[in-house]
Amino acid sequence: MAEGVDELGQGIKSLKVEEGVNGEAVSNGTAAEAVNGKVKTSDVQKEDEDAAESGGGKQAEEEEDGWDKVSDTDQNAEPPVSRVNFDLESNKLHKVEATDKTENDRPAKTVDDSAVAPSPLPGVDTVDSPMVAPLKRTQSERTPASSTGGRYLPPHLRNKEAAGGGAAAVGDMVRRKSAPLRSLTALIDDHGAPGPQRQNSLSRRGSDGNRAFGSTRRAGFGEKKREWKDHGDKPISRQNMNPFDRKHADAEVPETQTGINFERYNDIPVEMSGRDCPVAIEDFDSSNLDGRVLKNVTLAKYTSPTPVQKNAIPIIQAARDLMACAQTGSGKTAAFLVPTIHLMMKIGEPPVADPAPSSYSSKRVYYPTVLIIAPTRELAVQIHDESCKFTYNSGIIPAVVYGGSDFRDQVRQLDRGCDILVATPGRLVDFLQRGKISLEFVKFLILDEADRMLDMGFEPQIRQIVEDFNMPFGEDRQTLLFSATFPKEIQRLASDFLHDYIFLTVGRVGSTTEFIVQRVEYAPDNDMQKRELVIELLNEVQGLTLVFVETKRGADLLEDFLCHRGYPATSIHGDRSQPERTEALRSFRTGLTPILVATDVAARGLDIPNVAHVINYDMPNDINDYVHRIGRTGRAGNNGLATAIVTDSKANTARDLVDLLIEAGQEVPQFLEGMARMSGRSSGKKRGGGNRWGGRDVRRSDNYGDGGGNYGGFRGRGSNPENSGW
Ligand SMILES: Nc1ncnc2c1ncn2[C@@H]1O[C@H](COP(=O)(O)OP(=O)(O)OP(=O)(O)O)[C@@H](O)[C@H]1O
Numbered sequence: 213m214a215e216g217v218d219e220l221g222q223g224i225k226s227l228k229v230e231e232g233v234n235g236e237a238v239s240n241g242t243a244a245e246a247v248n249g250k251v252k253t254s255d256v257q258k259e260d261e262d263a264a265e266s267g268g269g270k271q272a273e274e275e276e277d278g279w280d281k282v283s284d285t286d287q288n289a290e291p292p293v294s295r296v297n298f299d300l301e302s303n304k305l306h307k308v309e310a311t312d313k314t315e316n317d318r319p320a321k322t323v324d325d326s327a328v329a330p331s332p333l334p335g336v337d338t339v340d341s342p343m344v345a346p347l348k349r350t351q352s353e354r355t356p357a358s359s360t361g362g363r364y365l366p367p368h369l370r371n372k373e374a375a376g377g378g379a380a381a382v383g384d385m386v387r388r389k390s391a392p393l394r395s396l397t398a399l400i401d402d403h404g405a406p407g408p409q410r411q412n413s414l415s416r417r418g419s420d421g422n423r424a425f426g427s428t429r430r431a432g433f434g435e436k437k438r439e440w441k442d443h444g445d446k447p448i449s450r451q452n453m454n455p456f457d458r459k460h461a462d463a464e465v466p467e468t469q470t471g472i473n474f475e476r477y478n479d480i481p482v483e484m485s486g487r488d489c490p491v492a493i494e495d496f497d498s499s500n501l502d503g504r505v506l507k508n509v510t511l512a513k514y515t516s517p518t519p520v521q522k523n524a525i526p527i528i529q530a531a532r533d534l535m536a537c538a539q540t541g542s543g544k545t546a547a548f549l550v551p552t553i554h555l556m557m558k559i560g561e562p563p564v565a566d567p568a569p570s571s572y573s574s575k576r577v578y579y580p581t582v583l584i585i586a587p588t589r590e591l592a593v594q595i596h597d598e599s600c601k602f603t604y605n606s607g608i609i610p611a612v613v614y615g616g617s618d619f620r621d622q623v624r625q626l627d628r629g630c631d632i633l634v635a636t637p638g639r640l641v642d643f644l645q646r647g648k649i650s651l652e653f654v655k656f657l658i659l660d661e662a663d664r665m666l667d668m669g670f671e672p673q674i675r676q677i678v679e680d681f682n683m684p685f686g687e688d689r690q691t692l693l694f695s696a697t698f699p700k701e702i703q704r705l706a707s708d709f710l711h712d713y714i715f716l717t718v719g720r721v722g723s724t725t726e727f728i729v730q731r732v733e734y735a736p737d738n739d740m741q742k743r744e745l746v747i748e749l750l751n752e753v754q755g756l757t758l759v760f761v762e763t764k765r766g767a768d769l770l771e772d773f774l775c776h777r778g779y780p781a782t783s784i785h786g787d788r789s790q791p792e793r794t795e796a797l798r799s800f801r802t803g804l805t806p807i808l809v810a811t812d813v814a815a816r817g818l819d820i821p822n823v824a825h826v827i828n829y830d831m832p833n834d835i836n837d838y839v840h841r842i843g844r845t846g847r848a849g850n851n852g853l854a855t856a857i858v859t860d861s862k863a864n865t866a867r868d869l870v871d872l873l874i875e876a877g878q879e880v881p882q883f884l885e886g887m888a889r890m891s892g893r894s895s896g897k898k899r900g901g902g903n904r905w906g907g908r909d910v911r912r913s914d915n916y917g918d919g920g921g922n923y924g925g926f927r928g929r930g931s932n933p934e935n936s937g938w
Pocket of ligand 1: 474513518521541542696817819
């Protein structure tokens with residue numbers, strides 16, 4: 213039993229805590245894996261997402277077993293939990309009756325099949341049928357043995373070689389209208405006057421002969437541009453609401469007190485590598501953005517672009533694939549949404565956007581043009597909300613699907629339109645396997661928090677989504693990867709999904725912003741002492757405070773402790789139901805409960821204004837997680853404070869932390885230096901020098917191309933030698 217629990221009373225005593233090494237609480241069944249000589253927590257502890265919550269398909273569950281089964285075990289093993297809630301009004305603690313979390317909190321996995329189409333049969337031609345054909349290609353269709361001649365082919369080349377055979381055949385099966393075949397760049401060329409940067413870039417590229425313009429490859433959009441329809445009186449819920457009207461959404465959330473200080477980013481170093489990098493824009497007005505999009509940018513009160521936006525917008529407008537790395541809170545979401553929506557306006561609606569009028573939900577298939585994948589539900593919802601802003605009054609309709617919510621509700625939402633689909637991987641695979649969503653007309657694939665999406669937890673599922681469900685590839689799809697961190701090995705893996713991409717860094721890859729003051733405190737491996745330290749820190753700094761812990765149970769315990777001591781706290785983690793998670797975030801955002809105890813489920817992407825202080829109660833084992841966690845404060849050029857509590861059992865993190873602090877110009881306490889020396893692990897190379905954080909474009913350190921930033925003849929994993937003139 214963890215120390216300090218007794219004092220919390222009977223309700224808390226019933227909580228069971230496993231003791232790990234050094235008495236540290238660990239989640240039941242958690243697997244710790246040694247990676248590169250350091251311990252990396254399993255994805256269960258990270259609990260990022262969908263995990264066991266992808267509502268249905270057996271295969272989806274099996275796919276997820278590899279990285280979430282432990283979570284199931286954890287839940288099943290957990291005894292009934294009593295909670296103590298703090299009532300702000302009465303200023304009292306309430307003990308809530310014991311509930312069996314296993315039964316009550318666990319999101320339903322089963323889906324009412326009556327609401328969805330039955331599994332499609334192979335070989336059904338659905339040209340005139342509202343029922344969809346199987347979207348999943350078989351292995352033999354993807355990689356015909358004859359086409360490979362028995363030699364090993366990396367996954368990205370398999371698709372290409374198979375395109376003339378199995379893949380194309382299956383693609384034909386699901387094409388609902390006989391649209392002329394157009395590549396993405398041909399569409400953009402035909403359907404809109406390109407901006408100056410893109411013209412330059414495209415003509416250069418054309419003269420290089422590196423990319424097949426006007427390719428006759430199947431692309432699904434017609435010769436004739438179909439404008440995005442004005443949906444008039446159709447009930448399109450979110451579109452009917454003004455996303456800029458604070459009345460309908462987070463009206464209770466105070467406006468950002470400190471304002472946006474993006475001019476503070478102006479000195480930040482920007483690096484681009486790749487062939488024919490477009491010139492950065494200076495302001496939104498000179499960006500040649502579609503008028504509707506520009507209007508929405510103004511409505512969002514974005515007066516000038518952030519550095520990542522200045523550089524990413526013209527790259528995306530030029531139809532180039534992009535791997536972009538920029539610091540937390542620096543505006544990456546708009547950096548990919550704004551130009552993508554601009555291009556959607558240029559190319560118009562795909563021919564399948566119209567459902568057959570008589571189609572019932574259960575038989576309809578949804579064909580997004582843009583697919584955005586994010587690791588957590590909350591982040592998916594946030595990106596969807598941002599999409600609603602930038603597509604306002606454009607006729608383009610964003611939708612979001614994520615685990616832990618009712619499948620049928622999400623199907624109903626898709627009925628209103630699904631031009632931009634934001635999804636978490638598990639629920640998306642579920643929809644795909646049920647044939648409810650087709651990726652055949654996806655022109656833009658965006659991975660937010662891309663390094664997380666491609667790490668060992670999510671990568672198999674992302675690969676499955678990209679390779680097994682008929683999504684266009686190569687030049688028929690534009691792929692955009694964004695994150696604040698991009699470890700080298702993930703960069704290498706990511707290039708499987710990219711085509712002749714540009715690598716953009718704003719600031720150092722994986723660095724923290726200098727607007728965040730970082731402090732490090734030593735504490736013994738003793739929860740009681742750590743908790744007292746947290747109380748001290750809470751007394752010291754007023755304002756919204758986010759406290760990160762390692763385990764779900766640890767989050768519950770700390771929340772209860774704080775409430776017991778009269779501190780208004782709530783928590784968010786993977787064992788809480790979706791309504792509980794949503795409510796916890798809302799209550800934190802609005803300041804009703806200004807302390808949020810969270811696992812890594814809240815570490816990435818969440819944009820909560822005015823978080824004053826991030827406390828790492830448990831240091832994460834991976835320094836990249838630390839970067840994302842502390843990035844919840846100091847956003848949009850504002851100041852922030854982060855305090856890390858380092859214990860002896862976390863000495864393995866000391867070296868990376870020291871390097872990071874030095875790089876960010878922060879004070880390094882002596883005890884941490886000592887710990888770093890004692891831990892016996894030397895970082896070897898300096899951060900930013902192409903080390904494992906991936907200080908820069910991995911293509912440079914891997915001796916690709918000429919190494920000088922011009923990769924005209926660069927041959928990355930994602931490039932097809934045939935197309936790139938090799
Ligand atoms: N050009 C701009 N002008 C004003 N505000 C902006 C601009 N771009 C982005 N913002 C705001 O800055 C905040 C941070 O943006 P965003 O969430 O996109 O950051 P991020 O780089 O994706 O962070 P993270 O790495 O944590 O995901 C948001 O509140 C967003 O609305």
